[in-house]
Amino acid sequence: MRPTDSELEILHVLWKHGPRTVRQVNDELSQQRDIGYTTTLKLMQIMHEKGLLTRSEEAKSHVYTAALGEQEAQETLIDRFLETTFRGSASQLVMQVLGRHKASADELDEIKKLLNNLDHESH
Numbered sequence: 581m582r583p584t585d586s587e588l589e590i591l592h593v594l595w596k597h598g599p600r601t602v603r604q605v606n607d608e609l610s611q612q613r614d615i616g617y618t619t620t621l622k623l624m625q626i627m628h629e630k631g632l633l634t635r636s637e638e639a640k641s642h643v644y645t646a647a648l649g650e651q652e653a654q655e656t657l658i659d660r661f662l663e664t665t666f667r668g669s670a671s672q673l674v675m676q677v678l679g680r681h682k683a684s685a686d687e688l689d690e691i692k693k694l695l696n697n698l699d700h701e702s703h
Contacts, residue, residue, distance in 0.1 A: 583653060587627055594646040601641045
């Protein structure tokens with residue numbers, strides 16, 4: 581299951597707020613950009629067909645839930661991005677990100693802890 585950018589926007593709403601109707605998702609998305617109800621409806625129907633969303637009927641309205649967890653989606657997308665863009669080289673990805681993005685002191689501390697943990701696990 582590889583969500584598109586538009587599908588990811590919908591998943592972010594559902595991850596943040598939990599199960600929602602199309603109207604509720606559309607209201608959230610409309611705060612970020614101009615998107616029509618029918619566009620959101622069609623996207624969510626397609627996502628349901630693809631297995632990205634589950635749907636239950638409550639009081640005449642379909643309520644949608646993300647079938648894919650946020651961490652699972654991130655891992656899938658990162659794996660795909662790493663393979664297609666950096667030919668599987670994690671070091672190339674990290675150097676590119678750190679070279680273009682000013683990491684905060686807290687972020688750098690977290691990265692150092694992660695590297696230390698990875699180093700200790702490999703010994």
